[in-house]
Amino acid sequence: SQTIHQWPATLVQPVGSPLSLECTVEGTSNPNLYWYRQAAGRGLQLLFYSVGIGQISSEVPQNLSASRPQDRQFILSSKKLLLSDSGFYLCAWSLATSSYNEQFFGPGTRLTVL
Amino acid sequence: RKEVEQDPGPFNVPEGATVAFNCTYSNSASQSFFWYRQDCRKEPKLLMSVYSSGNEDGRFTAQLNRASQYISLLIRDSKLSDSATYLCVVNRAPAGNKLTFGGGTRVLVKP
Numbered sequence: 001s002q003t004i005h006q007w008p009a010t011l012v013q014p015v016g017s018p019l020s021l022e023c024t025v026e027g028t029s030n031p032n033l034y035w036y037r038q039a040a041g042r043g044l045q046l047l048f049y050s051v052g053i054g055q056i057s058s059e060v061p062q063n064l065s066a067s068r069p070q071d072r073q074f075i076l077s078s079k080k081l082l083l084s085d086s087g088f089y090l091c092a093w094s095l096a097t098s099s100y101n102e103q104f105f106g107p108g109t110r111l112t113v114l
Numbered sequence: 115r116k117e118v119e120q121d122p123g124p125f126n127v128p129e130g131a132t133v134a135f136n137c138t139y140s141n142s143a144s145q146s147f148f149w150y151r152q153d154c155r156k157e158p159k160l161l162m163s164v165y166s167s168g169n170e171d172g173r174f175t176a177q178l179n180r181a182s183q184y185i186s187l188l189i190r191d192s193k194l195s196d197s198a199t200y201l202c203v204v205n206r207a208p209a210g211n212k213l214t215f216g217g218g219t220r221v222l223v224k225p
Contacts, residue, residue, distance in 0.1 A: 032211050044158070044201075044215040051211070090157055094211065100146045101211050105157040 002027035006091050006106035013113050019064075019078040021109050023091030026072065031093040033074040034103060035066055038088040050074060051096065086113045115140050118216035120202050125221045127192045134188040135219045137202030146205035147178055149187050151198045152218065158201055161187075192223045 003026045013019060025031050035047040046059045048066035056066050063082060067075045074091055088110050092103040120137040127133045139147075147164035162169065164176040164185050175188040185204075189196055202216035 034212075043217040046212060049212060088155075096211075100163055101205055101213065102146075102148065102160055102163060103213055104160065108157045110155070 002093070002104070004091060004093055004104060004106040006089075006109055008109060009107065010110045011112070013081050013111065015083055015113055016080045019076070019081050019085070019111070021076040021089055021091075021111075023074040023076075023106055024072055025074075025093045028072070028093070028095065030071060030096050032096050032101075033068060034092040034094075035074065035076050036090040036092065038090065040087070044090065048076070081113045083113050086111055116216075117141060117206075117214045118202055118204050120216040120219045122217060123220040123222075125219065127189075127196075127221060127223045129192060129194060129223055129225050131192050132188065132190050133192055133221060134186060135200070135221075136184045136186045137216050137219075138182075138184045139202075139204045139214075140183070141204065141207055141214075142180075142183060143207035144204045145207055146213075147176075147185050148203040148213075149174075149176055149185070150201040150203055150215075152201055153198050158215075161200070189221070192221075194223050194225065197221060197223045 005024050034049045036044045038044050050068045064078050090108045091106040094103045118139050149161040150158040151161045152158040162171050164178050168177045173190045177186045199218040199220045201218045206212045
């Protein structure tokens with residue numbers, strides 16, 4: 001069965017510091033991968049998605065970036081965090097071959113920027 | 115108009131009662147529809163996919179009305195553990211591998 005891991009679970013960072021969040025998927029090959037952010041009391045906003053190694057599409061302009069160095073690894077980064085980057089960051093995967101495109105989420109990273 | 119709209123609630127439901135709520139979507143070309151459940155401070159979890167013919171999973175029934183562009187979820191014999199936020203999710207046609215999430219409907223089941 002497939003599992004998805006994210007770490008760290010919680011993170012408190014000062015404004016202007018760098019960020020690196022990691023997501024890995026087990027039990028499947030060539031998944032579609034997604035990064036979402038959920039601000040407090042808000043809906044999910046798609047940040048990035050990837051259909052393969054090195055292939056990243058950005059949904060919204062921001063000071064975040066994403067990379068996919070391996071098939072089942074997705075990394076979210078920032079060089080300098082802003083207060084507005086606080087939120088719940090969720091990684092998700094879906095089967096590239098699925099016609100219905102169900103997505104499955106990792107446990108998330110709760111980021112607080114102070 | 116938002117792509118996916120939901121009544122935020124909360125829907126206060128006596129234990130054992132039936133509750134139903136809808137969401138509307140704006141993209142008539144969407145082909146995939148889902149209900150996710152999200153507990154407080156947790157990740158969303160897929161509750162059920164919604165098919166054109168409607169589908170049932172235990173106490174949960176989902177319906178799709180393409181003509182009116184809405185999706186419904188009905189929960190029968192509500193349990194305390196059904197308390198959660200229910201997210202309506204629609205794929206972004208024609209880019210089918212991306213999903214749009216509604217803001218969620220909060221359901222509180224009380225003894």
